[in-house]
Amino acid sequence: MARVASLEERHRSATAVLERIESMVAEMAARCTTLRAQVDSAAAEKQQREAENVLLAEQLVTLAAEKLSSEARVNALQDESAKFAPASPNSKKSSAPPA
Secondary structure (H helix, E strand, O other): OHHHHHHHHHHHHHHHHHHHHHHHHHHHHHHHHHHHHHHHHHHHHHHHHHHHHHHHHHHHHHHHHHHHHHHHHHHHHHHHHHHHOOOOHHHOOOOOOOO
């Protein structure tokens, strides 16, 4: 009878240990699922940011080209304006030697 009681106690102990192990496995599985979701979310965010970076780089190239075009247009307009503007009195050099 004592042997049966001993075996039953060992069985209960083993069952308790098995339940703790199963609980730990379930907890680790939940953690893995959470981490997997975080990794997937981070990967999606990274892809989105990379796509945004490509768009920003394209905008930068476009804006740089527009800037160069605008600067060239400003220079052309200044040159054209200078052809039609009368010479200012300050720009004429005096023929008298400086005192």
